[in-house]
Amino acid sequence: MSILRGLAATVTAAALLVTAGCGSGSRTPTLVPPSSTGSPAPGAASPSGPAAPPARPHVAGKGWTSDDLPVFHPAPAPERVIPAPKDGRVEYVLRVPTNQKVAFLTIDDGFLKHPEAPKLLAAAHVPVTLFLTTDAIRDDPGYFRPLIEAGAVVEAHTISHPQMRGMSYAAQKHQICGSADELGHWYTRRPVLFRPPFGEKDDTTLRAAKDCGMRAAFMWKETVDKGKVRYQGEHRVQPGDVILMHFRKAFVQDFLAALRAMHKAGLTPALLEDYVR
Numbered sequence: 663m664s665i666l667r668g669l670a671a672t673v674t675a676a677a678l679l680v681t682a683g684c685g686s687g688s689r690t691p692t693l694v695p696p697s698s699t700g701s702p703a704p705g706a707a708s709p710s711g712p713a714a715p716p717a718r719p720h721v722a723g724k725g726w727t728s729d730d731l732p733v734f735h736p737a738p739a740p741e742r743v744i745p746a747p748k749d750g751r752v753e754y755v756l757r758v759p760t761n762q763k764v765a766f767l768t769i770d771d772g773f774l775k776h777p778e779a780p781k782l783l784a785a786a787h788v789p790v791t792l793f794l795t796t797d798a799i800r801d802d803p804g805y806f807r808p809l810i811e812a813g814a815v816v817e818a819h820t821i822s823h824p825q826m827r828g829m830s831y832a833a834q835k836h837q838i839c840g841s842a843d844e845l846g847h848w849y850t851r852r853p854v855l856f857r858p859p860f861g862e863k864d865d866t867t868l869r870a871a872k873d874c875g876m877r878a879a880f881m882w883k884e885t886v887d888k889g890k891v892r893y894q895g896e897h898r899v900q901p902g903d904v905i906l907m908h909f910r911k912a913f914v915q916d917f918l919a920a921l922r923a924m925h926k927a928g929l930t931p932a933l934l935e936d937y938v939r
C-alpha cells in the first residue's frame with residue numbers, strides 16, 4: 663500500500679516537474695517565490711482569470727504531505743517600516759506597522775531538532791526567521807544549515823536564554839553580542855535582529871542590543887503550541903503580526919497551524935528582515 667502510494671507520489675512529482683518545465687536542476691522545491699505578475703506556467707495558462715497557483719511537486723514527510731501546505735497569494739514588495747535605532751537604542755517591535763496583507767513567522771530557541779523541519783520548510787517555501795539560543799544549538803549547529811538553505815534567516819536570542827530584565831549592561835551585552843558573534847561564525851552571517859527571552863526586556867536591553875549591532879528587537883502577537891494558535895485579543899492574524907512558535911515535538915503541527923492561520927486571514931508570509939530600515 664505505502665509502496666504503491668510512494669510510487670504514485672514519485673510519478674506525480676516527475677510529471678509536475680516535466681510540465682513545470684524548470685530545467686534548472688535546482689534542489690529547491692518548485693513553489694516559485696511569487697513574482698510580481700505571476701506569469702502562468704507553460705501549459706497551465708488560464709486566459710484571463712486570476713493567476714493559477716504555481717504547480718509544486720508532491721512531497722510527503724512523516725505526518726504531513728505538501729497537500730497540507732496552503733498556497734499563498736504573492737507577497738507584495740516589502741516596505742521598510744521598522745525604524746532604525748535612534749537615541750542609542752533599538753526599537754522594540756510589538757507588531758510590524760504595515761497594512762500590507764503580510765504576517766511574519768518566527769521560530770525560537772532550537773533545543774529540539776525535529777527531523778521533519780528541514781524537509782517541511784523546504785516544501786513550504788515560505789520565509790521564516792529563527793531566533794536561536796546558542797547554548798540550545800551548540801550540540802549541532804549543522805542541523806540549521808538546510809533550514810537556512812530553504813530560506814530561513816537566523817537571528818539572535820542570547821547565549822543561555824536568561825531573563826534579561828534587571829541584568830547589568832555588561833551581562834546583557836555579553837548575552838547579545840556573544841550569541842550574535844557565535845551565530846555569525848557558524849552561519850557566516852551575523853544576526854541583525856534580536857528577541858529577548860520570554861519577551862522580557864528593559865531599557866538596558868535595548869541599548870545593549872544597539873551596541874551589539876542589532877537593528878531592532880521583537881515581541882510577538884500569536885503563539886503556536888501543540889498545533890493550536892493562541893490569539894491575543896483578535897481571533898484572527900492581523901496584517902503585520904509576528905507569530906511565535908518553537909522547535910518542539912509538535913513542530914509539524916505548529917508550523918502547519920501557523921501557515922493555515924495566516925492563510926485563513928488572507929495574509930502571506932513575509933520576511934521580517936525585509937521590513938527593517
Ligand SMILES: [Zn+2]
Binds near residue numbers: 860
Ligand atoms: Zn526563547
